[in-house]
Amino acid sequence: MTLECKHVWEHISEYLDRQLDPKLLMDIERHLENCEVCSAILDSTRNILVLTADERTYELPLGYSERLHARLEKVIREQEQSENGPA
């Protein structure tokens, strides 16, 4: 293994985002094939990101949308009134 683990760790994020240049990518993949430590770090990080993007991880408060649109509606009407001038 030419790459040290520490060096691989520095590129985990780019690896996951598929931003590595081909040469480094190849070296890292070769390292990953033979290194359980780095594979575990990669897997666990990937899992965490899957969880982060999962829509169920963060949920909107009940009624959030209704309250938002109700407040917007007020603002929109107020603006309409002010633009139309006093009746």
Add this chain to the structure above:
Amino acid sequence: MYRKEKGALPTRMPATVEREKELIARIIAGETNLFHELIRPYERMVYLSILTMLRNDQEAEDAAQEVMISAFRHLKGFRGEAKFSTWLVTIAVNEARRRLRKAKTAQMESLDETKEDREGDFTPAVLTDWREIPSVVLEKKEMRQKLRDAVEQLPPIYREVLVLRDLEELNQQETASALGINVTLVKVRLHRARMMLQKMLAPYLRATAPARKGFFGRMFQ
């Protein structure tokens, strides 16, 4: 990007760029009621980017409403150079930062948001005897709570990058633009944020896995 499986399909379906442009033009021309439709795909994005920054449901909801109102009032200023979603999230970020600063001066906290933390430890947690964690572990509610807790613990400069990139799934350029930093900094901070999360969460991933001797091994360092 990291979305997988049916359960995680996006519920927000942003209108096509053309439709959005048309909506914006018509709203500016006076069909103000269409604003409701325009922002509907981004309600979640705006709320969550603020929530994760402020860490307070009530305030986040109020701030999200303010952001949408502000977007409505300043819609004429949207030039269409950026995507509407990026423009909106920029307003959200600024509102969250404004409120954070206000809270900070109130608390006399000495957190310098712009200073890069060089002292931090950004190395991942090393797990021996790791095996692919079964999806049941990730499916657990507690795991999602742990993740939210871990995200809350990230310093703000890392949290905001992680949220925009990995939760909102903005691309690097959009994230940089919304945060007012360059792409290199986005990459550096994102990497650190991810490593900090990995470090915080790896023990739980291990702990919730089926008990088997040496299954996840011990962590060292």
